[in-house]
Amino acid sequence: MSTQTPHADQHFIHALLHNDVQAVEEIYRRFGPRVKQYVTQNSGTADDAADIFQESLVDIYNQARYKNLVLTCPFEPFLLLVCKRKWLNELKKKGRQGVTKELDEQFNLGEDSFHDAEKTWADNEKARLFKAMLEKMGERCQEIIRWSLTDKPQEEIASKLGVTYGYLRKKKSECMASLISAIKENVSKWGLT
Amino acid sequence: MNEQDHELIERYLSGEMDADTKTAFESRLEKEPELLQTLQTWRDVQETLRHSLQPDAQRDELKKTLHSLRPVITKQPAKVVRFNRSLVAIASLAAAVALILYLSPWEKDLYQQYGAQEMISPAERSTGADTLLAEAARQFNHHHYAQAVVTLDKVLAQQPDNAYAKYYRGLSYLENKQPALARPDLEAIYNGESVFKYEGAFYVALSYLKEKNEEKCREWLEKIPGDAENYAKAQELLKKL
Structure with a gap:
């Protein structure tokens, strides 16, 4: 700016x-x-x-x-x-x-x-676009991504979601990767480059 | 790019890598543009979503304001400014009430038929002036017109251009049987660009009717153009005269 x-x-x-x-x-x-x-x-x-x-x-x-x-x-x-x-x-x-x-x-x-x-x-x-693609994902992925973007410690989120910390991290990276690929597929459709 | 890389990106961005793994990962980033690009997108998506998902009460308030101003754009004619939807709804209600009164056989006095009005409390904006306007609305609707004038004076001292307050002060004077005092306010409304513009003309006409000056009354009713919301009402009264 x-x-x-x-x-x-x-x-x-x-x-x-x-x-x-x-x-x-x-x-x-x-x-x-x-x-x-x-x-x-x-x-x-x-x-x-x-x-x-x-x-x-x-x-x-x-x-x-x-x-x-x-x-x-x-x-x-x-x-x-x-x-x-x-x-x-x-x-x-x-x-x-x-x-x-x-x-x-x-x-x-x-x-x-x-x-x-x-x-x-x-x-x-x-x-x-990001939000629209997130909303198209499965409920579990949405939940994990939404929680992980809050300021709460990841350990706390894992226990809230009833999973281990290691599993949460693995699952989150899977969810993020599929979110990103959905975004990439739609970028030009949305008029963004 | 595989699942392991995704997990590495995630660990790198959340600051959970030990020094050795981090150094190794960073040197890969220098050599693998695809990995670097995915990392950047990853970070961008997280940051952007963080902003757009976090609650923003101030933004919600703004959206309410914007929504209430929508009729400024959607309503015809574009030259007349509208306050908000509820006001428009009440205005049509008032028109319906006026029509019923017009058809009522038990009413004899023309002024009485058209003079009945309700003051709508302003949308909640929680400013000092709006608290006063809400008070004025209560006084007006309980037919305490002299008190309403006093309250509206206070609003206009703070906001001399408040068309809403000026319009209702004019109506308060009129209802309080002070047509000569009502006219300056109502004429100012007619000369302005507010939603009340042609209602202003209508009530100036009524103020003359109150003084049995039918000629002046007619003259003011004729100022109301065909595309104004109260055109039909004005024409009705003209015929009646």
């Missing part, structure tokens, strides 16, 4: 982090219509637009909270880029194309901002 001083619009990110209802409402009022227009003109509905808008804001929250995202450009083009990326990928997943209308051409974004927006989308999409 960039080490530049934050853009003045960083307050919008702050609003997301602190659930500042009035400021979030401002985000909807000011930037919602444009995203709606973009999605509805590109084979989507108003509901799709609302989903995209909502998910993009959560992605930005996650990126700020867990990956230290700092805004170095105005919030609007950044948000629009994340929304656009997300919508294009949704269309691709559904096997549809046909996006003709551009959303962000009027903005002149620097490389860094572009990269940050792309990464915000990609990191979050990746997390969704």
Whole structure:
């Protein structure tokens, strides 16, 4: 992430982090219509637009909270880029194309901002892929992986699951290996590289 | 890559390797790009899942807020801002109530038919202003309009742009038989962009009706466009006049 001083619009990110209802409402009022227009003109509905808008804001929250995202450009083009990326990928997943209308051409974004927006989308999409693949696994594997990702000592987890420590480690590495291979099979389907 | 390698990765990442095994493993990592790549993915998957699976109360709260603002995007026309779903639901309920009142043969006074309104308590946001708004809603709904005005004054002192408070202060004045005081608030609502925009116009019209100024009343009802939710109600009243 960039080490530049934050853009003045960083307050919008702050609003997301602190659930500042009035400021979030401002985000909807000011930037919602444009995203709606973009999605509805590109084979989507108003509901799709609302989903995209909502998910993009959560992605930005996650990126700020867990990956230290700092805004170095105005919030609007950044948000629009994340929304656009997300919508294009949704269309691709559904096997549809046909996006003709551009959303962000009027903005002149620097490389860094572009990269940050792309990464915000990609990191979050990746997390969704990982979670989706985990949820497709057998119950036992899910249980073992979920437990092992908590801060609890592995010995405690083994006794909770009623197995020996050695067995837990062996089983966990099997589960992780099959999770990873499922992820690899789906990476490009999800539009991630 | 075999099962043993997977277990080695797991042991390496959880810091459970003795020094010798670790050195040997690390030198393999330098020579075997596939092993290194799997290790990196392994670590990435663990870290990413750790973040996305751990409960985040703050994120849950944000999601609630986002959900409540959804109608800003889904509702037509886009130019009018909505507060939340429950408000929209109550607004349609209010419209239904108005219609029933309109059809009631026992009501004679036109103002009475259309004036009945309920103030909806705001969504829980646990700010000072919202506590006041909830209090104002109680006062309004118990027909203590003068008290509601006092409470809403406090809200507006903190948040002069709070359309919700301004709208209900206007209605409180109106119900308290002070139409001239009601109008500045309601006209401000009409000139703003809130969800209450055209309701504002409707109640300005009613404030004139209250003063038996049917001409002005008509003039304000005609400001309500065909795509506004209260268009039908406005047209009904126009016919009645």
